[in-house]
Amino acid sequence: MKTGNFEKKLQHQPLRAMPATWRGEILAKARGQMRPARREESIALWRLFFARCSVAWGALAMLWAVLIVANFILAAPNGRTSVRPVLALRAEPLAVWNLQRAESSLLNDQPMDASGQPFRDPPRPRSDGPRHEGYGGFPANLEMKLPA
């Protein structure tokens, strides 16, 4: 039996066709699994957007991470950038006087200072001294004598 003849004999045997009823069933079930067109398009658009700008998005994310870390570090108790404690210290004597005055008015007493003398005027903050131009009360009219 020659190989060529045998192969040809086999080749000439026609294969069965798929049953015709299967077409409708297979396609119907497959169609039921298809994604909605709009969602597919929007997914494709998002993929296109992120695929093209992936480096930019990555850099933006890194920047946000740096900002968050920096904010966390600067907001720590050891950080000296907060101005709230300074304001609180400035306002403290006035707040204490107000409190004492309120207490005395309730008790119908005249407010007293530490030595027991009645207050006539509210205490002025230490920093509220003679006003000078320039920073920190440094006299602006100070004459600088240059060495000869």
Place this chain on the structure above:
Amino acid sequence: MRDSRELERLHDEHANSLFAFLLNLTRDENDTRDLLQEIFIKLAREPGLLRGVRNERSFLIRLAHNAAIDLMRRRGARAKYHEEFGAEPDQIFADTGDPDTAAFRGQLSKALAEIPPEQRAVVHLKLWEGLTFEKIAETLDIPPDTAASRYRYGLDKLRVLLRPLYDEIK
């Protein structure tokens, strides 16, 4: 984007070929239908699956082959039942009115069921899909030499199994 018409086109162009290939591998019509359904559901869910594919038929045959191999591994126990109780594998050839031809086709169908699936796949693609060994190798992801040797071994076994009938009807 793959729409319903595209799915129909793919079905009309390739379903018959896939059916014959899957039936030859699985030898069970119900399994063949399940696998075909699986393939078209996959095509419907992933419209981009065939994007950039040069040869649709080869790609789909590879999908079918992989699915069939997975199924045969899963149903190992059922296959043993069929062998033990002599269940007949489904006929893979078309009916004919000629009794001699019908007898030959029946015997050929049984003989194909007796050769290993990997040889059966190559024999099918060579004889009934008309692919070259290079194309078969690319489709099944095997070396061309392996495709050629599997074909040779498969054909030799078929020749031995069919010799009495072949000589008789020749």
